[in-house]
Amino acid sequence: MQETPRGLRLHIGLFGRRNVGKSSLINALTGQAVSIVSDQPGTTTDPVEKPLELAPIGPVLFVDTAGIDDDGALGQARVRRTEAVLERVDLALLVLGPEGVSRFETDLAATLRDRGTPMLVVRNKADLAAPQAAAGLGAEALAVSALTGAGIDELRQAITRLAPAARLEEPRLAGDLVPAGELAVLVVPIDLGAPKGRLILPQVQVIREMLDSDALTLVVKERELSGALERLKTPPRLVICDSQVVLKACADTPPTIPLTTFSILMARFKADLDRLAAGAAAIPRLKPGDRVLIGETCGHHPLADDIGRVKIPRWLNQYVGGGIKIEVAAGKDFPDDLSPYALIIQCGGCTVTRRAMLARLDRAGRQGVPMTNYGVAISLLQGVLPRALGCFPSALAAFERAAAS
Ligand SMILES: Nc1nc2c(ncn2[C@@H]2O[C@H](COP(=O)(O)OP(=O)(O)OP(=O)(O)O)[C@@H](O)[C@H]2O)c(=O)[nH]1
Ligand code: SF4
Ligand SMILES: [Mg+2]
Structure with a gap:
């Protein structure tokens, strides 16, 4: 696995009316042609996602959305898809054009505030007209131009400043359950459902957390579990199994040894x-x-x-x-x-x-x-x-x- 998985990235969404320059801003922030730009309102119709390493924050995922405003031609489906993005991002960029603030921006800002999602107001197209005030939206506002690049560095810095608080704190997956020097046994069935040549994310993440906390890991298939436990001089602190083999893992693990499943750990983590x-x-x-x-x-x-x-x-x-x-x-x-x-x-x-x-x-x-x-x-x-x-x-x-x- 070379790339940081999507679920572990900071998700940054761009929202605003049509044609304010959301897609242009993503391209300016990433330095890549991620999203299609045109002077036709309604160019972006479906959310576009771009994973990126954004120094110094690290792995982020930009999500460009379809502009929403009161044009009746807009499909309800498109509006719904944009609204669905609203509830899953960690940080929102509320993009304004030279037209300034209307009911759409105040409504969007209110929704984001209700959800507790941090936001930045981005007054784009500053090259065209002096940006209008963005008072009343209750968030820090920056003037930028996606076209000339003016203000883009400052926007990146503002994102960097908000990033640590934006990402909801996640409990550790399992690292807190196994002290340094102690052992976790992972039970991983290798059946037809197992992906070729790799382990799935929660398994990799648990191994990584054990390394982070100086704990030990032993990875076995369900058939090898009881033999492995017999060979150990000291019993493990925890057995973590795939849910699909939980019955067998419970039967093969002495009741004095705590046991849980990867999926239960994910319920706590996510x-x-x-x-x-x-x-x-x-x-x-x-x-x-x-x-x-x-x-x-x-x-x-x-x-x-x-x-x-x-x-x-x-x-x-x-x-x-x-x-x-x-x-x-x-x-x-x-x-x-x-x-x-x-x-x-x-x-x-x-x-x-x-x-x-x-x-x-x-x-x-x-x-x-x-x-x-x-x-x-x-x-x-x-x-x-x-x-x-x-x-x-x-x-x-x-x-x-x-x-x-
Ligand atoms: N002058 C100027 N034009 C810009 C700027 N940013 C974007 N534009 C232009 O504004 C138009 C719309 O840009 P897009 O990035 O497609 O806007 P959008 O918000 O993604 O639009 P939809 O996808 O339709 O919602 C394009 O013609 C861009 O070239 C800017 O900072 N200054
Ligand atoms: S837990 Fe399984 S079904 Fe859910 S997102 Fe991950 S791989 Fe997909
Ligand atoms: Mg667009």
Whole structure:
């Protein structure tokens, strides 16, 4: 893996009315022709993403959006796609043209403030006219010209200044669970679903965190787990397994050794494990005919025995006794209206920001729809949830409270 994965980058979105120069600004900031520019309003129709190393911040992802204003010809779909970007970025650049501030900018600024997303106001096209005041938007404003490059360095510096606070703090994936000098055993099945020639992101990330905290890592397949544990003079501090082998890993690991799954670690890292654990309490209440939404944040090609599309639906139907209607929301699209669903089961979200995952969780919460994640759901369906949540007492308590209520 050469590049920093998308989900670990600072996501910076550009928003504003059509033709104010959003795409031109991305090109000026990156020094590359990332996005198509033209004097035709409405040139950008779909969000355009550009990963980049932006010194001294490091890896960022710029997201250019379609301009939104009151032109009736604008498709609702386009507006929705821009709004969806609004909820997943860490930092927003609100771009103004010489026309200055209108209702669109004040509305956008209010939405961003409500979400707690830091923003910068960028008064573009300063070469054409003296930039108008941007008072009332409640954010630092800079005058720039994407055309001449004036002010672009200052904009880069302002982004650099806001970056540390913009990125929502993520708990560590597992580094805090294993002290220096202690051992973590990772159980990684190598089946048809395993990507060729590499490990998946959460596995790589855990190994990296163990190195960062001077801990040790042993990586084995599920068949080798019990033999490996027998050979160790000192038991490991933690066993972390792929959710799909959690039943076997639990059986092969003495109960005195804490055990959890990569997906449960992702629930804590990317979202909120307590809330996702509480959501799993809805599983025993499901009845035939209920609709369950599977949320995936990437658009990977489903495999023959795909976890989200085949295995979880199968285990869920076995558990409930059949008749569960499964729907999948793949990629960045996630329905606004979640009310038809009795439960949402969300993937680890390795490709998106923590803000994006929390936005999904908040939306489900507002609509009173329980939401859990793959790892929590699978551990419950396999009957080992208390074991898999053993190192997270508050999550286990949240599940038990929700189950009792
Ligand atoms: N004079 C001047 N023209 C600019 C500047 N920035 C952009 N433009 C021009 O403004 C027009 C629109 O630029 P775009 O970058 O396509 O604007 P956009 O905001 O991405 O537009 P949509 O994708 O349609 O929403 C183009 O003709 C650009 O060349 C600037 O700083 N000064
Ligand atoms: S389905 Fe979710 S967790 Fe799995 S690879 Fe895609 S984004 Fe990552
Ligand atoms: Mg554009």
